[in-house]
Amino acid sequence: MQRRVLLVRGRDNQRVATLLVELAQKHLDDFEAHWRPVLEQAGAEDKFWDWVVKKRISLSSDNVESFAIDYAGMTQGLMAIETQWHRSQVNRRNRIVYVQAIASAPWNRGAIRRPPELRGVGTALLLFARQRSLDLGYEGRVGLHALPGAESFYDDQNMADYGPDPAQENLTYFEYGRFQR
Structure with missing residues (x-):
């Protein structure tokens, strides 16, 4: 699987073509060697995430998929989604893709970093999750629990905010409803 994704280069606002691909060992290596030291130094909330485990789960499960965005020989974004077990917290009858x-x-x-190297990585990954939801017949429904520092990002993406979820460490739950064409 390979999909072209257009992002914006931060230094000159030029559109650049990147690739959204299945998560591979190179992406895991990039995370450990290049991402983690910077995330730890910055005190980022996701600095301890274990993408090796996430990839292993996706390899052994039919319902978990993992992806990366590549540009200029470096991993620019990562995402793991669950495609079969989750239901909307708004209407339990509706299946969702869960990020x-x-x-x-x-x-x-x-x-x-100001300006960021690339803008739109998170948005592109969320749009892909929404496309997977459409592909699976879930009408574009996508849900996730946000780290506190990312809540404003999901608000900016026009995801509905359903507040803290006591079942998920009080992380705020966000959901895209049915995609309206």
């Missing part, structure tokens, strides 16, 4: 984890490389985060 287990989503991350942009530290140099693409405005809180770490």
Whole structure:
């Protein structure tokens, strides 16, 4: 699987073509060697996420998929989604694609680098999750629990905010409803 994704280069606002691909060992290596040290230094909330485990789960499960965005020989974004077990918290009859984890490389985060190297990585990954939901017949429904520092990002993406979820460490639950064409 390979999909072309257009992002915006931060230094000159030029559109650049990147690739959204299945998560591979190279992406895991990039995370450990290049992302983690910067995330730890910045005190990022996702600095301890274990993408090796997430990839292992996706390899051994039919319902978990993992992806990366590549550009200029470096991993720019990562995402793991669950495609069969989750239901909407708004209407339990509706299935959703559940985003287990989503991350942009530290140099693409405005809180770490100004201007970011690339803008739109998180948005592109969320749009892909929404497309997977459409592909699976879930009408574009996508849900996730947000780290506190990312809540404003999901608000900006026009995801509905359903407040803290006591079953998920009081992380705020966000959901896209049915895609309206």
